[in-house]
Amino acid sequence: MNEQRFRFFSFEGKTRILHLSWMAFFISFLVWFNHAPLMAAIREQFSLSDAEVNTLLLLNVALTIPARILIGMLVDNLGPRKVYSLVLVLSGIFCLAFALADSFEQLAITRFLLGFVGAGFVVGIRLISEWYPARELGLAEGIYGGWGNFGAAFAGLTLPALALAFGGDEGWRCAVGTTGVIAIAYSAVFYLMVRDTPKGSTYFKPKKGGAMEVTSKGDFYLYLIMNLPLFIALALIVWKLGPTKLGMVNETTTYMLYGLITIMMVFQFIRIWQVNGHVFRQPVPEFDRYPFKQVALLNLTYMASFGSELAVVSMLPLYFLDTFEVSPVLAGMLGGSFALMNLIGRPGGGYVADRFGRKLTIMLTMAGIAIGYLVMGQINSSWPLALAVLMVLFCSVFVQAGCGAVYASVPLVKRRLTGQVAGMAGAYGNVGGVVFLLVLSLVSPAMFFVVIGVFALAILALVGVFMDEPDPQTSEVMPDGSVRMIEVS
Template sequence: MAATELKLFDFSKEPIRVLHFTWIAFFLTFYVWFNMAPLATTMLDSIDWLTKSHIKVLMICNVALTIPARIVVGAMIDKYGPRRVFSGLMVVMGIPAIFFAFGNSFIQLMVARLILGSIGAGFVIGIKMVANWFPAKMVGRAEGLYAGWGNFGSAAAAGSLPFFTIHLMDKWLGFGDDSWRWTLFLNALICMIYGMVYWFLVKDNPPGKKQIMAKKTEPMMVTSYKDLIQYILWSFPLVGAMGVLAWKIQTVQIVTDGLSHNLYSENVLYLIYGVLALLYVGHVIKTLQVNLPYLKAGVPEKDKYSWGSVAALNSTYFANFGAELAVVSMLPMFFESVFAPLMNDAGEKIMTAEMAGLVAGSFAFVNLVARPLGGLLSDMMSSRKRTMLIYMIGIAIGFFGMAMIGKYDAVVEGEQTIVPMFDGMWWLVVSVIITIGCSFFVQGAEGATFAVIPMVNKKMTGQIAGMAGAYGNVGAVIYLVIFSLVDAKTFFYIVAAGAALSFIFCWLMLEEPKGSHGEDEDDEFEN
């Protein structure tokens, strides 16, 4: 097999087998992570005390701990290797998934969901595993396929879990109102079993390739005082986003015994802020303790790398994956409300809730193709930096185009309404094309981002991937909060501006990785 080819179904090659086993592991973690939303209405019908306010809190809890989990797991990968960490994560996270499935109080559901949010860190583990098994000239497309296919687990959960609940657990097995519980139990059990099987299916490295493990799970090592300052500054938004989530959860009103109240008091919120501040201070102290002696002793030339590249990739994942998570959550409502005036000949609405859901689904569905394409183009083009820049400016243009889908109309009951920019069915078709085109750039940029990450510093791929992955979740938190404060048209302008700022930052800070197309390595793919 030529070193530039990637024959996806040549299972005689161990790297191909590892790629498939690993994207399936990632797929299952996302399948479990997003298993609540498709069954939310079923849960409301089944549990008499559960309310929509409770569901809102549980949705926020589902992503709350993903940010720190990706940082911690990233450090663990570099110390223990991806095989151990991935297997361990899948087995351990099956426990809160089962507790959630059979939860009989809101506290049990909330605590289980908080812990279960850590399973979202599974993504960064596979990034390291795939990087270990593929040469630099192929790592972009391999990472893109891993991420694109694995990420489809969330869509698969949305499409299959209601079917399993209704037809398998209820009609066939007769579990009745508890059918959703047994669906989630089966979901968790499969994840745990595959976690155990994965341990025996893969190895951390190809034969003859030794991985240098970190001695401790500690803060990232930097190679200059300037980079040390950057690292400390870029660590703050990770804690800040947790504070924003804590504030958002506190403002949600839940109903208990007919009385509406906040989930917890402002005093508890201030206590959480204090804990987060202490965690950040502790992180800064530990970072200085680890890095100052290292910098004073002098960093060997061969170990130097630019932390500016890490910062640039943090910004790209904030602007692409963060935007994707936020936009997918608001897109159905946007299309349904903007195109509400559009009627067919029978006087019926064309943009129904089902149609709006399909349009929103198309934004996520192209992930199967767009993300691998981003990695492939990063491999094929002569400059990975140029590929990244093209994608980021494409995102900015794409979201600017989505802002042009509608125009401002009257203010009704204090809310700004938006109507189609042009009348007629043709504009709906054009709007869907704009949306899908924007999605190709968004998800292609995600593939291009993780085509570069393994090249920055191979000893710390886990930590770099963990931090960039966490910034994707930070982006989602910030963009969703912004969306709660502005209208949809303004929101798209802001997301476009975020991508444009990331483009400028990458232009200034991202360095072309050395040997990023395998110039300095032998053909490793013949294992």
């Protein structure tokens, strides 16, 4: 941890952990989105309707919302090495099951389970924060997130050709199954080559599991409020699958799922009380406090950045096709350019946050996102195609940089809670995807962009008023009960 310069072209120490981590995330996203470029073959073989295709796409992100919360808790308690290995093994098994499916029902169940792999992202956030000092953390987390996210684009670039190479009607199965085998094999590599912390460092764990710790009465209520959108998003997914929309779930099952979500919410609130009820009986020592408003603001920022990315990437190819009447191939390439900016946008956002401050960087990225989407809302067929693409790329750079800035800040909230903070922020990204896609189903694409832009402006105002720059030191309680001050700048 005493290395004074950032070294990327190395495979020793913390740099080895960075490379092993972004590769694990890359494989996670490769598995998570392996169906998208092969959907035409899957649709043809199973004679899927448009509603069934939409159902598979929706189910692919449904489980990720609660899974990111769960994985965040597990990684804080069990450590990144074990948890990421487990995520990769399970996702590989689910992936093989999807490849072997012989009915729509099996496709749907296994695709729903594969949403679990999207939670792997939060594991690397905690792992890298254990190895990198704050002055390099934003860049390291940005490389991890940006290069890992490229797994989705890599799936689109390679899996159709791989399916063609295998040949026949079953080529898509072999291509999908290959990604599952890669995930299982890499889980062993990750388990054998990764350490949770540098030698001699302490891995701080939460005092209690099952819910995030808060340190004041006001934070307790804010934590309850910030949990509500997670369950509302799940209810929206059920509603969209229900008889009034896609019609893939009957009325009885819909109400049963609503009931299950309600039970989950009540159970979560009870657990929050069990973990944090003590703040109403006695104050938490000053040295052990942290402001939960930081978590809430990071959640909303990630909702505006990654949440909008999830929604925009899914609609952009069709948007270019309908607006400019380009070929489907060109429309797909232009739409994919939005996600391609992850390679430089996330590391760039993290690097700027390291150098010029977390709050300032988040404010700048929110301003860029707002301007980008508001201008995209003015695009029409009279625009030169090149100018429209340039505007999309401008917006994308700020979206990806915003993601990088968020995760440059997450590990500095409270060391022992990093996994849970990362999990909650990540879940809000998926919430944003669900909410913004719902908005898209209700308004025109132009108004859809405007809504996201206005939302980003609102978050910019909240960050400007309420967010704090991380303190130069944070404290953690050692296993022997002593207090250790940790430098974060």
